[in-house]
Amino acid sequence: MNAPLKQHLIDPEICIRCYTCEMTCPLEAIEHDDNNVVVDALKCNFCMDCIPVCPTGSIDEWRVVNTPYSVDEQFEWEELPEQAEIETDSATDTGIEALDDDMAALLAEAHKGAGGKSTAPATASKPTINMYNLGKPAIATVQGNYRLTANDSDSDVRHVILDLGGLPFPVLEGQSVGIIPPGTDEAGKPYLPRLYSVSSPRDGERPNFNNLSLTVKREDHGVCSNYVCDLKQGDKVQLTGPFGATFLLPSDANAHLLMICTGTGSAPFRGFTMRRQRETPNAKDSMTLIFGARRPEELPYFGPLNKVPERFLKKVFAFSRQDGEAKQYVQDKLRQERDQIARLLQDPNGHIYICGLKEMEQGVEEAFSDIARGVGLTWIEIRDAMRQDGRYHVETY
Amino acid sequence: MTDLLNVSYDTQIPNNVGLSSDKKVLKALERWHPGYINWWNDLIPKNFQDSLIYLRTAVSVDPKGWTKFDYVKMPEYRWGVLLAPQVEDRRIPCGENAGELAWQEVPGEYRSLLRRLIVIQGDTEPGSVEQQRFLGLTSPSLYDMRNLFQVNVEEGRHLWAMVYLLFKYFGRDGREEADDLLRRSSGSEEAPRMLGAFNEETPDWLSFFMFTYFTDRDGKMQLEALAQSGFDPLSRTCRFMLTEEAHHMFVGETGVGRTIQATVDAMNKAGITDPYDIDKIRSLGVIDLPTIQKKLNLHYTLSLDLFGNEVSTNAANAFNSGIKGRYMEMRIKDDHKLNNDKYPVRTVKDGAIVSEEVPALTAINMRLRDDYVRDAAGGVGRWNKLIAKSGVDFQLKIPHEGFHRQIGVFSSVAVDPDGNILSSEDWLEKSKDWLPTKADGDFIQSLMKPCFEVGKYASWIAPPKVGIDNKPGDFEYVKLHMA
Numbered sequence: 001m002n003a004p005l006k007q008h009l010i011d012p013e014i015c016i017r018c019y020t021c022e023m024t025c026p027l028e029a030i031e032h033d034d035n036n037v038v039v040d041a042l043k044c045n046f047c048m049d050c051i052p053v054c055p056t057g058s059i060d061e062w063r064v065v066n067t068p069y070s071v072d073e074q075f076e077w078e079e080l081p082e083q084a085e086i087e088t089d090s091a092t093d094t095g096i097e098a099l100d101d102d103m104a105a106l107l108a109e110a111h112k113g114a115g116g117k118s119t120a121p122a123t124a125s126k127p128t129i130n131m132y133n134l135g136k137p138a139i140a141t142v143q144g145n146y147r148l149t150a151n152d153s154d155s156d157v158r159h160v161i162l163d164l165g166g167l168p169f170p171v172l173e174g175q176s177v178g179i180i181p182p183g184t185d186e187a188g189k190p191y192l193p194r195l196y197s198v199s200s201p202r203d204g205e206r207p208n209f210n211n212l213s214l215t216v217k218r219e220d221h222g223v224c225s226n227y228v229c230d231l232k233q234g235d236k237v238q239l240t241g242p243f244g245a246t247f248l249l250p251s252d253a254n255a256h257l258l259m260i261c262t263g264t265g266s267a268p269f270r271g272f273t274m275r276r277q278r279e280t281p282n283a284k285d286s287m288t289l290i291f292g293a294r295r296p297e298e299l300p301y302f303g304p305l306n307k308v309p310e311r312f313l314k315k316v317f318a319f320s321r322q323d324g325e326a327k328q329y330v331q332d333k334l335r336q337e338r339d340q341i342a343r344l345l346q347d348p349n350g351h352i353y354i355c356g357l358k359e360m361e362q363g364v365e366e367a368f369s370d371i372a373r374g375v376g377l378t379w380i381e382i383r384d385a386m387r388q389d390g391r392y393h394v395e396t397y
Numbered sequence: 398m399t400d401l402l403n404v405s406y407d408t409q410i411p412n413n414v415g416l417s418s419d420k421k422v423l424k425a426l427e428r429w430h431p432g433y434i435n436w437w438n439d440l441i442p443k444n445f446q447d448s449l450i451y452l453r454t455a456v457s458v459d460p461k462g463w464t465k466f467d468y469v470k471m472p473e474y475r476w477g478v479l480l481a482p483q484v485e486d487r488r489i490p491c492g493e494n495a496g497e498l499a500w501q502e503v504p505g506e507y508r509s510l511l512r513r514l515i516v517i518q519g520d521t522e523p524g525s526v527e528q529q530r531f532l533g534l535t536s537p538s539l540y541d542m543r544n545l546f547q548v549n550v551e552e553g554r555h556l557w558a559m560v561y562l563l564f565k566y567f568g569r570d571g572r573e574e575a576d577d578l579l580r581r582s583s584g585s586e587e588a589p590r591m592l593g594a595f596n597e598e599t600p601d602w603l604s605f606f607m608f609t610y611f612t613d614r615d616g617k618m619q620l621e622a623l624a625q626s627g628f629d630p631l632s633r634t635c636r637f638m639l640t641e642e643a644h645h646m647f648v649g650e651t652g653v654g655r656t657i658q659a660t661v662d663a664m665n666k667a668g669i670t671d672p673y674d675i676d677k678i679r680s681l682g683v684i685d686l687p688t689i690q691k692k693l694n695l696h697y698t699l700s701l702d703l704f705g706n707e708v709s710t711n712a713a714n715a716f717n718s719g720i721k722g723r724y725m726e727m728r729i730k731d732d733h734k735l736n737n738d739k740y741p742v743r744t745v746k747d748g749a750i751v752s753e754e755v756p757a758l759t760a761i762n763m764r765l766r767d768d769y770v771r772d773a774a775g776g777v778g779r780w781n782k783l784i785a786k787s788g789v790d791f792q793l794k795i796p797h798e799g800f801h802r803q804i805g806v807f808s809s810v811a812v813d814p815d816g817n818i819l820s821s822e823d824w825l826e827k828s829k830d831w832l833p834t835k836a837d838g839d840f841i842q843s844l845m846k847p848c849f850e851v852g853k854y855a856s857w858i859a860p861p862k863v864g865i866d867n868k869p870g871d872f873e874y875v876k877l878h879m880a
Contacts, residue, residue, distance in 0.1 A: 014863055016650045017775050018617075018643040024460045034775070049460040053640050055647040057863040078782070126867040166457065 006096055007068045008039045008046065012077050014058035021050035021059055033075045041068035046099045048131045052168075060126075062096050098243040099130040103178060106195050107244055113354065113361045113394035114387050115380070121250035121351065121390040125202075128170045129243055134193065137180055137238040138167050142231045143211055150297035156218040157264060157300045158229045159199070162237060163211045171212055171242040172202050173249045173271030174353075174393075178240035179214075181224040193240045194224035197355070197395070199267035201275035215267035215300055247393045250351060253280045258344055258352045260330055260364060262292040265356025266300050268395070272353075273313055281312075288314040288340070292330040292360070294321035331363035335370065342375045345382050351391045358396045411477030413458055414561070425564040426478075429575055436579050437553065438472060440526060445533045446472050447878035450546050451865070455479055455554070458637055466866045468876065474550045478561040480633035489627030490726045491733040492719040499629040503566045507718050510711075511628055512567050514721065516574050517591055518623065519559030520581060521616060522552045524595035525608070527583035532605055535845035537855035541602070543865065543874035544648045548609060551641045558634045566630065593803065594699045601841045602858075603656060603684060607696035610649030611773060615703040617642050618724060618769045625722025650776045651861060653693075657780055658859035659683050661787035672791040679840055682856035686784070686791045688841070691833045693793060694814060697773065698801040704766040707742050707805050712761040723761065724768040740764055743798065744806045748818060750799060770798065801832065849877055 010021070010030075015037055022030040022037060029043035030050060050059055063069075063083050097111075098104040111118045120127075132138040140162035148157045171177065178193025185191055200213040218229040231237065249257075249272050259269040269289060276283060293299035296319065305315060316337060318328040334341060344350035345368075354364055365379070372379040386392035409427060410416060416423045438446065449468040454475055456465045487499040503511055526549045536542035556578060563571035581588045589596045594612050599605050620642060624635040663681040664672070672678070678685040705712070715721040716735070723729060731738070738757035743750055757764075774795055781792050797816035799807035811824035814831055833841075848855040852871030864872055 016643075016647050017772075018646045020640055020643040023639070034771075052463060053460050053643070055644040056651075057865075057867060060867075123869075168457065168459065 004064050004066050005041075005068065006099055007041050007063050007065050008044050009061045009063055009069070009074070009080060010037055010039060011058040011061050011080050012036045013079050014056050016056055016058075018055065020053045020055070024049050024053045031071065036075050036077060038071050038074035040071050045135070046130050046133065047136060048128070051128070064096070097129065097245045098241075100133055102192055103130075103195065103240070103243050107176070110195075110395045110397055111246065111393075113358070113396050114392060115383060115394075116387055118246035118393060119388060119390040120246045120248050121252075121255070123250045123252040123255075124248035124390070125172055125251055127172050127175055127242065127245045127248060129175075129241070129245055131169065131242065132240045134180070134190075134240060137240050138164065138169055140164050140167075140169075140237045140239050142233055142235040142237060144233060145229075145231050148215070148300040153295075153298050155294070155298045156229060157298070158216050158218070159213055159300075160216055160228055160231060161200075161205050161211055161213045162239070163209075165210065167210070169210065169212070169239070169242070170202070171198050173198070173200075173275050174247040174268045175242040175244040177212070177214070177242055179224055179228060180238040180240065181227040182238075183223075191223060195241075195243065196228075197264075197267040197271075198242075199270040201271050201278060203278070207278065215264045215270070217264045246390070247353070247355075247395050249275055250390075252349070253283060253286075254349050255286070256344060256347060256350050257287045258290070258341065258350065259288065260290045260334070260352070260354045260356075260360075262330065262356035262360050264300060265354075265360075265396075266291060268355055269353070270301060273308065277308070277312070284311050285314070287312065288316070288337075288344075290316045290318065290330050290333050290337070292318040292320065292328075292333075292356070295319055296322070329363055330360060331367040334364065334367040338371045338374065341368075341371050345372060345377065345386075346375075350386075352386065352393070354394045354396065356396060361394065361396055410557075411456075411475045412479065412561075414478055414480055414565075416478065419565075422561070422565050425572060425575075426561065429560060429564070429572075429579075432576070432579050433476075433553075433556075434472065436523070440530050441471065441549070442531070442533060444878050445542075445546070446470065449876040449878075451543055451868075451872075451874045452547055452550060453866070455637075455641070458482060460640075463640065471546060471550060474553070476550070476554045476557045478557055479554075479637050480630065481636035483629065483633060487629060487632075489719040490625050491722045492627070492717040493734065494627060494719045495733045497627075499627050499632070501629055503628060507628075507720055508567075510715060510718070511631070511720055512563070512570065512574065514623065514715065515559050515562050515567075515631065516578070518616075518619060519556055519563070519574075519578050520591045521595050522556040522559065523578060524581075524583045524590035524592075525599075525613075526552050527590075528595065528597070528599040528608070529605060532599065532602060535602065535847050537602060537845075537848050537858045538853060538860075539849060539851060539873060539875040539877075540854075540861060540865070541652070541858070542849075544644075544652075545605065546875075548645050548648055551644065554641070555638050558638055562630060562634060592703060594703055597699065600838065601845050602652070603689070603692055603841055604696070606649050606652030606656065607692050608649070609645045610653055610776060611693075611696040611700040612703070613642065613645040613649060614773055615700045615769060617646060618704075618765055618772070621724050622721045622765055625726040627719030650779070652858075653689070653776075654780055654783055655859040655861065656684060656857060657686070657689060657783050658787075659857050660686060660689070661784055661789045662859065663856075664789055665787060670789070672789055682844065684841060684844065684857055686789070686793070688833065688837050690793055691831060691837060693777070694796050694801065695832050697795060700769075700773075701766060701798060702802060702804040704769065705762050705804065707744070707763040707766075708755055708759045709762050710759060713756075713758040716761045717758060721761075724765055745799075745810055745818075750812070750816060750818065766798075770795070796831070801828075 027043050029040045097107040143161040143163040146159045148159050149155045176195045176197050178195055180193045181191045196214045198212050199215045205211045205213045216228045219225045296302050316333045318330050318333045320327045369379040452469045453464040453466045455463055457463045458479055458481055489497050489499050532545055560575045563575045581590055583590050584596050620635045620639050624632050626632045660683040663683045672686045675685045735757040739754040740757040740760035741752045742755050742760050742763045743752050777793050784791050796814035799812035800814050802808050811819040813819055844857045851873045854860050
């Protein structure tokens with residue numbers, strides 16, 4: 001049996017048959033008859049050139065299918081078919097996070113900790129995905145590469161700024177990009193891209209500069225992390241993406257965000273915080289960050305974070321190796337803040353985001369269970385309801 | 398090296414044609430610029446000029462990132478000169494020079510023909526903005542107002558595109574023509590716009606939607622034909638303009654569609670099944686379908702006139718010289734020369750409408766008009782689907798090509814919408830059933846009350862199915878300046 005695939009379709013009820021997409025498609029994968037304009041699944045390579053030229057928004061439609069709808073079938077449509085229920089492994093769902101299977105599988109794995117199918121917040125901006133892929137990567141220029149951890153620390157975490165120059169690269173906070181390390185693996189094949197969360201907001205590391213930043217930790221023997229951490233200003237980097245369509249920020253000033261992270265898991269939350277600072281700088285008491293690291297010297301963005309006013313962003317740090325202090329983990333801090341968190345669990349505007357190492361999941365889940373139980377609720381039920389509502393998000397690796 | 402995909406903002410005029418190193422043309426454009434801004438500022442009511450409009454601005458000619466949406470005040474819109482990227486080794490697609498390298502400079506022998514085509518195209522762009530200048534005052538929603546102004550600023554940009562060609566390639570003559578484009582004015586007694594349809598009023602929003610659907614579609618077909626030009630800069634200009642033109646088609650098709658939707662919804666709600674129960678339907682604050690048919694008849698026929706004479710030696714020359722191609726020339730599979738080919742043209746002979754074969758070269762206008770009719774019929778079919786879905790028994794029809802024509806073979810006879818030739822007395826008696834009367838216009842006018850509340854729509858038009866730039870239904874598309 002063929003693996004299910006994502007098929008690009010055009011909504012015949014919204015399309016006005018201007019054929020601009022057809023003229024734009026470099027592969028002539030789009031054609032029309034007197035009735036409809038359709039995409040030939042056998043030719044489309046997801047290059048996305050047709051998406052921004054469409055005046056109607058009818059072109060950004062996707063279905064997961066076992067057998068693609070043929071061109072002739074599509075010509076007959078008066079409306080788009082519903083997404084069929086499809087038995088698949090966890091790598092596919094209808095909130096399509098990436099169009100190439102490798103990237104989709106990576107994200108599915110990262111989002112597994114949410115306990116079910118992830119959903120984007122209802123008010124999130126619509127993400128662009130897969131504009132660039134292995135065959136057609138974007139080339140970015142390194143603008144800067146700064147060490148975030150203390151020099152005497154054995155943990156080397158980097159803030160890397162990439163400039164896209166004139167290339168369009170619309171990325172939302174919480175989305176990821178792929179970096180293709182140069183060279184080949186043992187089998188002589190080019191490396192696949194590694195995924196990194198973007199740590200800057202959508203309008204750039206600096207507003208209206210077409211750049212983005214990443215937060216990358218050097219891993220022993222990590223092919224890509226060593227490559228990225230060693231990048232010098234002016235170096236060229238091959239990017240794919242953007243990827244990810246669920247771990248996104250709600251566009252809702254009333255949403256209260258609880259963000260839990262360790263280490264470089266802070267990357268998306270830096271983007272979330274900066275976006276909110278630019279969009280609603282006067283918001284109060286609507287973001288809480290619970291951030292774990294071994295020591296303050298190893299906590300990325302410790303300095304800049306402390307400059308964000310407490311009433312804009314409540315910050316709770318958990319240090320597990322601080323001299324003279326008891327070991328503290330994020331779950332300990334959650335328990336400490338149990339009253340606030342119990343309220344958030346019951347608040348329809350409450351959103352929870354967890355990002356960091358896989359190991360943190362268990363402790364965090366247990367803390368949530370305890371807190372829920374304390375107010376007579378069942379965590380799994382709350383979690384599943386919040387997740388289906390697009391208010392519970394996990395990205396761990 | 399000049400970056401040919403991305404727009405340079407190093408001069409006052411955004412461009413991807415390396416203006417900063419083309420001092421002569423830059424100077425000419427900068428001299429023309431204040432006159433353009435004055436024309437714009439005098440045109441559209443001041444409170445709209447001061448409002449923040451959620452507009453798209455072209456920032457690149459790369460399809461991936463060609464546009465950016467943001468709040469802009471219209472006078473601060475970055476009108477620029479944008480050409481689609483040059484295709485390497487592009488060849489002249491048609492006519493006696495077919496297969497030769499496309500011209501990067503104007504060939505001397507075609508100079509006046511080319512200039513005339515560019516001026517005619519250029520003249521329509523400001524003309525339509527002039528026709529629509531007061532519509533903002535009666536906008537049925539902020540969404541529609543935004544769409545109107547988007548159309549307007551892009552027509553303005555299309556004027557820039559043509560003016561650039563005039564300055565760059567036509568010297569002193571070109572500069573004079575560019576000035577005249579700002580001197581002529583829609584509906585003016587002394588200096589009207591060059592084509593009839595652009596001197597007609599656009600008195601109400603249904604007219605605007607019909608205009609963008611039918612008349613801008615003529616513009617689209619002309620741009621398609623010019624995009625095939627062997628004169629490469631013209632081809633590249635028109636190809637990029639077509640990307641923007643698609644939005645105008647969208648405004649027209651969805652505007653009429655939403656008007657129809659509001660009508661059939663109101664009829665169903667009130668339990669009215671007879672679409673000809675006009676007074677009762679109008680009392681619901683919506684436009685009855687027979688009146689929509691009359692508006693369609695009017696705008697469709699005015700637009701057919703824009704294609705000129707069915708048989709034309711000018712058109713033959715333009716094609717034969719490779720200045721103007723056919724619709725989708727590159728995808729047509731023939732010799733692209735048409736020396737021995739025939740094309741059927743309808744004409745009037747001995748009081749009857751007959752089809753006759755003429756040399757295909759002379760029937761270039763006719764062919765483009767036939768392509769237009771097919772293209773225009775598509776949307777009418779989709780409007781009919783809306784009506785059918787609602788259960789109302791009514792079908793909109795595209796009238797016969799001979800109906801209500803002022804130009805071409807049918808201008809000498811009176812023809813009814815089904816294609817029957819009538820006596821002038823019969824025409825006088827019956828035409829009020831086919832074309833909007835003063836009373837119809839007055840009724841439509843009576844509905845033109847502004848609706849400026851965020852997320853709200855006037856009674857006679859349904860909300861759109863999808864927002865612009867994926868925005869939600871209650872998005873504030875225009876932040877009105879009310880001072």
